Amino acid sequence: MPTSFPDEFTHHKNLFYFPDASKGTFTVTATYELSHLRALEAEAVHIFREVAATFERPVLLFSGGKDSVVMLHLAVKAFWPAPLPFGVLHVDTGHNFDEVISFRDHAVANYGVRLLVASVQDDIDAGRVVEDTGPRASRNRLQTTTLLRAIGEHAFGAVFGGARRDEEKARAKERVFSFRDEFGQWDPRNQRPELWQLYNGAHRKGEHIRVFPLSNWTELDIWSYILDERIELPPIYYAHRRDVVQRDGMLLAQTRFLTLLDGDEPFEATVRFRTVGDATCTGCVESTAATATEVVAEVAATRVTERGATRADDRISQAGMEDRKREGYF
Amino acid sequence: MAELLRMATAGSVDDGKSTLIGRLLYDTKTILSDQLAAVELTSRERGEDQPNLALLTDGLRAEREQGITIDVAYRYFATPKRKFIIADTPGHVQYTRNMVTGASTADLALILIDARKGVLEQSRRHAFIASLLGVGHLVVCVNKMDLVDYSAERFEEIREEFAAFAMKLDVSDLTFVPVSALHGDNVVHRSAEMPWYEGTSLLHHLEEVYVASDRNLIDARFPVQYVIRDQGSDFRGYAGTVAGGIFKPGDEVVALPSGFTSTVRAIWGPGGEPITEAFPPQAVTVQLTDDLDVARGDLLCRPGNRPQASQSVDAMVCWLTERSRLTPGAKYAIRHTTRSAKASVVELDYRLDVNTLHRDEAAESLALNEIGRIRLHTQSPLQFDPYRRNRLTGSFVLVDEATNDTVAAGMLLGPHLATAKVVWQHGTLGREERATQGLTVWLTGLSASGKSSVAAELERLLVAEGRPAYLLDGDNLRHGLNGDLGFSAADRAENVRRVGEVARLFADAGMVAIASLISPYRADREQVRAAHQAAGLPFVEVYVDTPLEVCEARDPKGMYAKARSGEITGFTGVDDPYEPPVHAELVLRGDEGDPKALAARIRALLGPH
Known part of the structure; x- marks a missing residue:
């Protein structure tokens, strides 16, 4: 080994669990090949560094959800041993799972990064947005105003998001560096061509670039990476007992933000969340997957088994369906 | 083998491209059940008896109907062997831009041809753009074979026409697969309808195609992307993505454009993982022993192998x-x-x-x-x-x-x-003006395959005829010309390059240059071929295809035994790959026929003086 460097960086040691070479996933062979996860990691790291080198004020969107946790983990790795050269921003709807908020604060402290919170409540209080009412009201739509306000106030030039191209059809076409005009709008018909590793982040004052380092990752890649890197997630991503109600084909957690409707009959079930967002509209699935290994197996099975002839409405297929409904909201 | 394969598809809806991609997603079970249910429902409503797989990628078609700009869409699927990223680009005439974009990061291009229509202008354009963008592997799917009665003749006709055109392009690997995307023939599974087709299914080919040699592992290139400084620890390192070659701690490097030299002290992966060898496309951080003024935009390379400036x-x-x-x-x-x-x-x-x-x-x-x-x-x-x-x-x-x-x-x-420092001096004599017309015979194959014996017989045969010939033996050249080279991938490539250059000079001088060396990597041999083509010199690649077991049983120098025992590493056939030629002019088996007879078969290809 060249030097005794890591000893000087003990404060980082707890963050990075170097993969076990015997597992094979990360082994570099004599023919100079990277495993696909390592190739995706290298691509993401390249993107983080490119932004840090060419933008004045980047920020990383961090909700405590799995994609944003993976994104933060990669960002911190990209700049080792230096601290992350930008902060993280949470757009807070106020309707959070307590576990996620405490995880957010824990992760921010653990990774040693600066957290900025932009609150939807502030915009409601200031009259910039009007909250929907009724039992099915959600604050999802309102987040956009809060996000754009935060970007404007802090003059962020680049905003990292954890969106992936496999999520849905429109996203399949979005660039890694995605231009937003002075009103924060995306024009899918007029995107800059993106070739090789040459990203064009040129923009004027008031405009900004959304940057998606996880563009080429799939849900299974995310979970495999969480497993391999032993990345900590909010506990609600793993199977636990919880009171839920069945609504619109989804299981919704019974929280203080959820107003029960006529016919809603809460019951206890063993569930986990596949995505984590506003507590009023984030559904969970019945699952017994209690570890990252079990979730990887479940996600892999979701892709392999439940199609073709057997389209019974089994649990896993509901999970796949629900994921997309989820992502439709956002 | 590369676990991640990036491919670009080109073709229009009419060629059945959406159906083919839908078929790959469907047969590899990438599609979730609710997506499939929606497709089945729509198909039934339209009175179709099978699910219309084109509907799975229907986003694009809907756009076209609405007249919206069509763009590159990225799709993902995986098999237990590989992960695939498809850059899906529409094939109409106005979409060159998108094909260029999709091909820029692709290892492989998939081109669709409608078996009824044959090779169209559009097919040629797709092949040309793939070649222009340096996509070395082309897979041509001759689709809708069901509509031409699965005719072997029709497939051959298309194959010949396309291959003739592709000869003009820089394509190192060209594969043809007859498919019916609609019925799934030869897409994921081999088709029972085309017993005459001896190749593999499309997916099997995509899973197995070897693309690693497409990266440049020879010329060490590290564009500095970002300087990482940590005040707490006084760390200073240069972060970037390796763009070529291999970097190791201890390597002497030069920073360009300043020209200052230093030595690599350490290389770190993301998160501080120590790296002993960094290669493309790894994202790493390089520390140097000296405190140079290196910044973003500078390039680290070896003092003896600099880029053009x-x-x-x-x-x-x-x-x-x-x-x-x-x-x-x-x-x-x-x-x-x-x-x-x-x-x-x-x-x-x-x-x-x-x-x-x-x-x-x-x-x-x-x-x-x-x-x-x-x-x-x-x-x-x-x-x-x-x-x-x-x-x-x-x-x-x-x-x-x-x-x-x-x-x-x-x-x-x-x-x-x-403005280049060296200007090519055109010789005064052309090839035809010399007393004899030279060419190069290149024998490639595993160690102990019998290359050298055949090569020596060929030299004897030609000289006996009075034709000037000279044997360039790989092992012998390593004592002199290539004495400074080892057996790393980079050194092997350089070995082949040098022998190729010498062969070219001999051939240009009017000799038959007979090169006999393992030359395991396809891309290296292709470069030698290209250099000959550029100089207007014939190049005859002879693949001595002796099975590994036979070579290993012969083992005249005891090299296989050493490789198996781990005494030596990176030995071709044991723990380093051999990439057989795709378009060799001749394939011989070193254990079939004596070297004289085999040499005579090569001789027969060379024609008169």
Whole structure:
């Protein structure tokens, strides 16, 4: 080994669990090949560094959800041993799972990064947005105003998001560096061509670039990476007992933000969340997957088994369906 | 084997491309059940008895019907062997821009041909763009075989026509698969309808195709992307993505353009993982032993292997915007590796018709989707390799500083010759004017396959006829010309390059140069072939295809035994790959027939003096 460097960086040691070479996933062979996860990691790291080198004020969107946790983990790795050269921003709807908020604060402290919170409540209080009412009201739509306000106030030039191209059809076409005009709008018909590793982040004052380092990752890649890197997630991503109600084909957690409707009959079930967002509209699935290994197996099975002839409405297929409904909201 | 394969697909809906992609997703079970249920429902409503798989990628078609700009869409699927990223680009005439974009990061291009229609202008254009963008592997799917009664003759006809055209292009690996995407024939599973087809299914080919040698592992190139400084620990390192070659701690490196040399002290992966060998496309951080003034945009390389440096360069460009045209005199910002500079277009040499490959030298500008050759003058010298040699250090984009748009994609050809330090001196004699006409016979195969014995017999045979011939034996040359080279991938490539150059000179001088060396990597041999083609010299590749077990049983030098026991590593066939030729002029088995008889078979190919 060249030097005794890591000893000087003990404060980082707890963050990075170097993969076990015997597992094979990360082994570099004599023919100079990277495993696909390592190739995706290298691509993401390249993107983080490119932004840090060419933008004045980047920020990383961090909700405590799995994609944003993976994104933060990669960002911190990209700049080792230096601290992350930008902060993280949470757009807070106020309707959070307590576990996620405490995880957010824990992760921010653990990774040693600066957290900025932009609150939807502030915009409601200031009259910039009007909250929907009724039992099915959600604050999802309102987040956009809060996000754009935060970007404007802090003059962020680049905003990292954890969106992936496999999520849905429109996203399949979005660039890694995605231009937003002075009103924060995306024009899918007029995107800059993106070739090789040459990203064009040129923009004027008031405009900004959304940057998606996880563009080429799939849900299974995310979970495999969480497993391999032993990345900590909010506990609600793993199977636990919880009171839920069945609504619109989804299981919704019974929280203080959820107003029960006529016919809603809460019951206890063993569930986990596949995505984590506003507590009023984030559904969970019945699952017994209690570890990252079990979730990887479940996600892999979701892709392999439940199609073709057997389209019974089994649990896993509901999970796949629900994921997309989820992502439709956002 | 590379676990991640990036591919670009080209073709229009009419060719059945959506159906083919839908079929790959469906048969690899990438589609979730609710997606499939929706497709089945729609198909039933339309009165179709099978699910219409084109509906799975229907986003694109809907757009077309609405007349919205069609763009590159990325899709993902996986098998237990590989992960695939498809850059799906529409194939209509106006979409050259998108195909260029999709092909820029692809290892492989998939081209669809409708078996009824045969090779169309569009098919040629797709192949040309893939070749221009340096995509070395082309897979041609001859689709709708069910509509031509699964005819072997029709398939052969198309194959021959396409292969004849592809000869003019720079394609190292060309594969044809007869498929019916609609019924799934030869897509994932071998078809029972085409017993005459001896190849593998499309998916099997995609899973197995070896693409690693497409990366440049020879020329060490590290464009510095970002300087990492940690005040707490006094750490200073250069972060970036390896663009070529291998870097190791202890390597002597030079920083360009300053020219200062230093030594690699350590290399760190993301998160501080120590790296003993860094190769493309790893993202790493390099520490040097000396405190040099190195910044973003600089390049680290080996003192003995530097890139080209020039302010005046020739390049092929594709124009990407409809809002303006490329005209001589215009100024742009150029983005090349991690460097930005101002650049002006000095000259438009010609515009290329991508359908006929005709060069229009009278052209005065390039419009959207047009491709041409230009001369560019940059404000500071570019440190680059020709695109053919390295896609990452040989590519650039032009950005219009008024609109911030990316307006051109460029592939560097070389320094503009008037300013290059070395100008090619054209010899006074042509090949035909010499007393004898030379050529190169290149024998490739595993160690102990019998190459050298056959080569020696061939030399004897030719000399006996009075024809000047000379044997260049790989092992012997390692004692002198290549005495400084080891057996790493990079050194093997350099070994082949040097022997190839010597063979070319011998052939040019009128000799039959007979090169006998393992030369395990296809790309290296292809470069030698290209060098011969460029010089107008025949190149005859002979693959001595003796099975590994036979070679290993022979083992005259005891090398296989040493490799198996781990005494030596990186031995071809044991723990280093051998990539057989795809288009060898002749394939021999070293254990079938005596060396004399085998040499006579090569002799028969060479023709008279």
